[in-house]
Amino acid sequence: MKLFEYRGKELFDKYGIAVPNGKLATGEKDFSNLNFPLVLKAQVPIGGRGKAGGIKTTKNLKDAKEKLSQIIGLDIRGYKVGKVLAEEMANIKKELYMSISLDRSKRMPLIMASASGGMDIESVPDDKIFKEWINPLIGIQSFNIRSIVSRLGLEKEETKQVSIVLSKIYKLFREYDCELVEINPLIINIEGEAMALDSKVIINDDAMFRHTDVEPELTELTPLEKDAKEKGIAFVQLGGNIGVIANGAGLTMATLDALTHFKGEGGVFLDLGGTDDPEKVKQAFELMKKAKPKVIFLNLFGGITKCDTVATGVKSVITKEGIDCPVITRIKGMNEDAAKEILKDAGLITATTLQDAAKRSSDLAGGK
Amino acid sequence: MAIFVDEKNKVLVQGATGHQGVFHISEMLGFGTKVVAGVTPGKAGQDVKGVPIFNTVHDGVEETGADTSLILVPARFAKDAVFEALDAGIKTVVTITENIPFHDTMEFVHYAKYNDALLIGPNCPGIASPGKTKIGILPGSIFLEGNVGVASRSGTLTYEIVNSLKEKDIGQSTCVGLGGDPIIGTTFIDSLIAFEEDKNTRAVVLVGEIGGTAEEDAAEYIKENISKPVFAFIAGRTAPPGKRMGHAGAIIARGKGTAKSKIESFKKADVKLAKFPTDIADLVEEFV
Numbered sequence: 001m002k003l004f005e006y007r008g009k010e011l012f013d014k015y016g017i018a019v020p021n022g023k024l025a026t027g028e029k030d031f032s033n034l035n036f037p038l039v040l041k042a043q044v045p046i047g048g049r050g051k052a053g054g055i056k057t058t059k060n061l062k063d064a065k066e067k068l069s070q071i072i073g074l075d076i077r078g079y080k081v082g083k084v085l086a087e088e089m090a091n092i093k094k095e096l097y098m099s100i101s102l103d104r105s106k107r108m109p110l111i112m113a114s115a116s117g118g119m120d121i122e123s124v125p126d127d128k129i130f131k132e133w134i135n136p137l138i139g140i141q142s143f144n145i146r147s148i149v150s151r152l153g154l155e156k157e158e159t160k161q162v163s164i165v166l167s168k169i170y171k172l173f174r175e176y177d178c179e180l181v182e183i184n185p186l187i188i189n190i191e192g193e194a195m196a197l198d199s200k201v202i203i204n205d206d207a208m209f210r211h212t213d214v215e216p217e218l219t220e221l222t223p224l225e226k227d228a229k230e231k232g233i234a235f236v237q238l239g240g241n242i243g244v245i246a247n248g249a250g251l252t253m254a255t256l257d258a259l260t261h262f263k264g265e266g267g268v269f270l271d272l273g274g275t276d277d278p279e280k281v282k283q284a285f286e287l288m289k290k291a292k293p294k295v296i297f298l299n300l301f302g303g304i305t306k307c308d309t310v311a312t313g314v315k316s317v318i319t320k321e322g323i324d325c326p327v328i329t330r331i332k333g334m335n336e337d338a339a340k341e342i343l344k345d346a347g348l349i350t351a352t353t354l355q356d357a358a359k360r361s362s363d364l365a366g367g368k
Numbered sequence: 369m370a371i372f373v374d375e376k377n378k379v380l381v382q383g384a385t386g387h388q389g390v391f392h393i394s395e396m397l398g399f400g401t402k403v404v405a406g407v408t409p410g411k412a413g414q415d416v417k418g419v420p421i422f423n424t425v426h427d428g429v430e431e432t433g434a435d436t437s438l439i440l441v442p443a444r445f446a447k448d449a450v451f452e453a454l455d456a457g458i459k460t461v462v463t464i465t466e467n468i469p470f471h472d473t474m475e476f477v478h479y480a481k482y483n484d485a486l487l488i489g490p491n492c493p494g495i496a497s498p499g500k501t502k503i504g505i506l507p508g509s510i511f512l513e514g515n516v517g518v519a520s521r522s523g524t525l526t527y528e529i530v531n532s533l534k535e536k537d538i539g540q541s542t543c544v545g546l547g548g549d550p551i552i553g554t555t556f557i558d559s560l561i562a563f564e565e566d567k568n569t570r571a572v573v574l575v576g577e578i579g580g581t582a583e584e585d586a587a588e589y590i591k592e593n594i595s596k597p598v599f600a601f602i603a604g605r606t607a608p609p610g611k612r613m614g615h616a617g618a619i620i621a622r623g624k625g626t627a628k629s630k631i632e633s634f635k636k637a638d639v640k641l642a643k644f645p646t647d648i649a650d651l652v653e654e655f656v
Binding site for chain 2: 206
């Protein structure tokens with residue numbers, strides 16, 4: 001779960017990492033306790049908001065009100081701005097970059113730091129980014145901190161300040177089950193204090209059960225994806241017009257790939273998982289219908305899951321509630337013959353191979 | 369011969385008395401697996417399909433000599449379960465559980481390493497050496513004893529591929545389900561090392577998907593170290609960046625982990641790639 005900047009900064013504040021004095025602003029009253037000049041920042045879960053007009057500086061109240069109304073409601077790459085963070089402008093002496101993420105290959109937290117902060121880290125050359133891996137069983141040690149912070153070219157007091165920030169964000173990273181904690185830029189202000197001007201915090205969805213203090217943020221999902229998430233169904237909306245229902249993530253992906261091969265395009269990814277529970281199958285079809293695909297492609301491999309049980313579930317949904325688009329099915333594995341009979345009986349098209357089914361679905365969808 | 373597990377493994381099941389536990393103990397016994405013990409706290413003295421249940425892994429190991437554990441407990445208890453198994457001296461841990469917080473996985477993966485234990489998973493279907501043993505939830509009916517090694521990040525897709533091998537009478541030495549999470553204990557490279565050494569394995573099939581760099585790392589390793597023919601399928605060629613495609617690990621993030629990069633790496637390592645999952649069997653058949 002990706003937190004908005006202001007929520008990430010609330011966590012920073014909780015861990016004693018300095019952030020600019022600021023407030024979520026909805027109108028004039030919210031500026032009263034802040035000292036101008038201010039920075040107004042649109043709260044959206046994606047980058048590039050500055051270029052899209054989502055960040056503005058302002059020197060007085062009249063101007064602030066006007067700019068606030070310009071930002072609220074702005075569309076930034078598909079996200080409508082609902083919240084704006086107003087912050088006192090910092091006096092920047094140095095801009096650094098610092099993050100902790102997961103290194104999948106080494107299976108360790110990876111600290112990255114650079115003296116070239118304030119810009120997109122992807123555009124910073126590799127030799128200007130310093131890395132340090134932390135053994136998760138022993139945690140961050142002083143030598144780890146020395147090793148990375150000493151390479152940033154800081155003065156003595158700055159080194160001390162940045163070291164403290166690093167040990168605090170590591171604590172935050174581990175205690176809140178983060179996938180990413182990123183501060184860009186981490187500044188040294190002219191008063192010599194280290195301060196986080198931005199925050200990017202992503203909490204691992206699987207660990208949300210132990211962070212009941214963090215309110216879930218579902219802003220990145222479409223309404224149907226939200227609905228699916230509440231029902232515990234893996235469901236992703238894509239660009240095309242063919243709805244894919246399969247069991248297992250890998251098989252669902254392979255099915256989408258096969259459609260593309262035949263010039264079709266997947267519109268929905270729906271993974272039934274290991275279930276053959278008729279209720280789940282019913283929910284899956286209902287969700288799929290709401291997504292209004294031109295064709296539905298059901299691709300199943302029955303290992304432990306019995307094909308005929310799933311087929312019975314499918315048949316009951318279709319005979320009870322009807323379906324207004326063609327459904328192509330391809331069933332393989334445990335009890336496949338019985339399953340095919342049931343599906344044929346329900347008036348669905350049964351294909352023999354994955355290729356055959358993918359081609360027929362793509363053709364019916366009009367090749368686009 | 370087989371890799372990682374064979375008929376000698378004495379299996380203890382953690383989370384043995386739940387619906388999944390009972391079903392899969394029965395399936396494993398049917399496959400010929402030596403299931404010797406089950407653990408569910410508070411249920412010592414009971415049995416599941418004749419397998420005795422203990423309160424702790426220590427008790428189970430002491431009484432039965434179990435050396436392998438199958439973890440079927442819910443995600444929030446999984447870390448504790450793996451630590452308990454390792455602490456009791458278990459040397460092979462197969463973790464089926466999905467949705468384990470990755471910070472937990474990170475810890476037990478490292479703890480397994482310090483204990484010289486083999487950890488497979490998490491979020492995986494398990495491992496099977498046909499004719500010898502099956503530790504996990506893979507359907508027994510898809511396998512045939514033989515000479516092709518399979519290692520996969522996926523579940524059903526693996527069943528599909530293994531089943532299509534069987535339909536062409538191509539048997540398997542061992543099929544390892546590595547798991548679909550961002551952090552897993554046993555990787556493609558670990559499997560390749562073992563398959564290369566195994567005299568009974570003549571060819572290797574890898575089933576990968578988008579996300580991470582495990583396939584690229586494997587390709588580099590194959591170039592220098594693997595003499596046996598390797599075949600591969602990669603799922604997710606059409607997945608858009610930033611969307612999590614079912615598995616927590618299957619996501620193209622920050623431009624990394626695309627199918628294109630994986631396919632190109634494999635091509636450079638002379639790995640034969642299949643367009644459709646069921647094509648793998650045709651490619652392998654030509655070789656055999």
